[in-house]
Structure formats: structure tokens, C-alpha cells
Amino acid sequence: YALVSITLSDKNLSKKFLNFKNLEKISITRKIITSGKNKYFLNGKPISPNKVLNFLYSINININNxxxxxxxxxxxxxxxxxxxxxxxxxxxxxGIKLYSIKKKNAISLIEKKNQKVREIGNLLINQIRPQLNVLGKSDFIFQKKEFFKTKNQKWTFLSNLTNKGKKKFTLFSAEKKEKN
Structure with missing residues (x-):
């Protein structure tokens, strides 16, 4: 493998490295393995290539420039x-171009998310709301049916009571006539 390192020093205490305020020196190492893989290290700790680029951009070093x-x-x-x-x-x-590219990507992502929200809104309005309306009507009809079923049961109960009362009254009247 091959190793390449660069050490950046910030002895001016008023301009500390972004996100590394307590360090005066930062070492960036690239390790190239014989298989062609690259590994990056920041102060000896593994780090992704994007984080290395973002760190360098944050201190105004654009290696792709x-x-x-x-x-x-x-x-x-x-x-x-x-x-x-x-x-x-x-x-x-x-380094302004990097932020312009990130801004365009963010705006594009927001537009895609807004489009998805509009599609979901249309789905709610055009498909789900009509189904909810049908279910609401079905529920209303079911509740009315249950209400009338309960009322019918009460009427049946009262009718049976009345019929029993009539039978008892008829029997009582018949017994009274026999006694007289």
C-alpha cells in the first residue's frame, strides 16, 4: 500500500478549524491499497471521502479546483x-460553486417531496375520501337499522306484555262471570 499525509496547522487561536476547535494541528491521510481501494483518516481515525472533502471545503481548500x-x-x-x-x-x-450545487440539489429534493405530497393529497381527495363517504353512509344505515331493530324489539316486548295482559284480563273476566 501507499500512504500520503498532509498536516494542517492553525496556530492562530481566532480562526480554529470548523468542528475541531480544540486542535491546533490536523492530519489527513490517504491510504491506497494494492487492490485499488482508498481509505481516508483524520488524525488517525477512519473517515469517509465526503467528510474529508467537506472539511477541506470548510477551511476553503478545494482540491478539485x-x-x-x-x-x-x-x-x-x-x-x-x-x-x-x-x-x-x-x-x-x-468554493461558492459547491454551495450552489448543494442548493440546487436541495431545491430539487424539495420539489420532488412537494410533488409527492401533492400526489398523496390527490390520492386522498380522489380515492380515499369517496370510500370514507361510502363507509360513512353505510355506518349511518347500519346505525339506523340497529336503532329500528332495538325499537322493534321493545315494541315486540310491549306487544307480548299487552297480549299476556289481555289474556289474563280475559281469564279474570271469565272467572268473575262464572262466580256471579
Missing amino acids: PHFFVRQGHIMRIVRMNSYELLQTVETAF
Whole structure:
């Protein structure tokens, strides 16, 4: 394997490393294994490549930036750039482009989530609400049926009581006539 390390020092106490306020030195190591795999370490601890890039961006070091320094012979190319190309170069050099890309990705993600919310809202309105209305009507009909069933049972009970009362009255009347 091969190892490459860089040590960054921040002895100026007013400008501490982002998220590493108690450290004056930070060591970044890349280990290249013979199989072609890369491993990254921050102060000896394993870390993902994205976290290394984000850390370097946070301290204004863009390793993917071709304009971090101007190579010999390229100054004329920069001088001949139009305003848009120059703006792109400056944004890349200062790391603004990274945040613009992240902003565009975040906006795209928000738009996708909003579209999904609209689809779910349409699903609720067009499919679920009508089913709820049908179920609500069915429940209303069922409750009415149960109400009338209960009423019918009460009427049947009262009717039976009345019939028994009538029979007893008839028997009582018949007995009274026999005695007289």
C-alpha cells in the first residue's frame, strides 16, 4: 500500500478549524491499497471521502479546483475569459460553486417531496375520501337499522306484555262471570 499525509496547522487561536476547535494541528491521510481501494483518516481515525472533502471545503481548500492556483502559461487564458467564464472561475476558486450545487440539489429534493405530497393529497381527495363517504353512509344505515331493530324489539316486548295482559284480563273476566 501507499500512504500520503498532509498536516494542517492553525496556530492562530481566532480562526480554529470548523468542528475541531480544540486542535491546533490536523492530519489527513490517504491510504491506497494494492487492490485499488482508498481509505481516508483524520488524525488517525477512519473517515469517509465526503467528510474529508467537506472539511477541506470548510477551511476553503478545494482540491478539485483547477483554479486554486494559476499555472504558468495559463494567465492569458484567464485574461481572455468572458464575464460568465470569469464568474464561474471565481465561484469555483472561492468554493461558492459547491454551495450552489448543494442548493440546487436541495431545491430539487424539495420539489420532488412537494410533488409527492401533492400526489398523496390527490390520492386522498380522489380515492380515499369517496370510500370514507361510502363507509360513512353505510355506518349511518347500519346505525339506523340497529336503532329500528332495538325499537322493534321493545315494541315486540310491549306487544307480548299487552297480549299476556289481555289474556289474563280475559281469564279474570271469565272467572268473575262464572262466580256471579
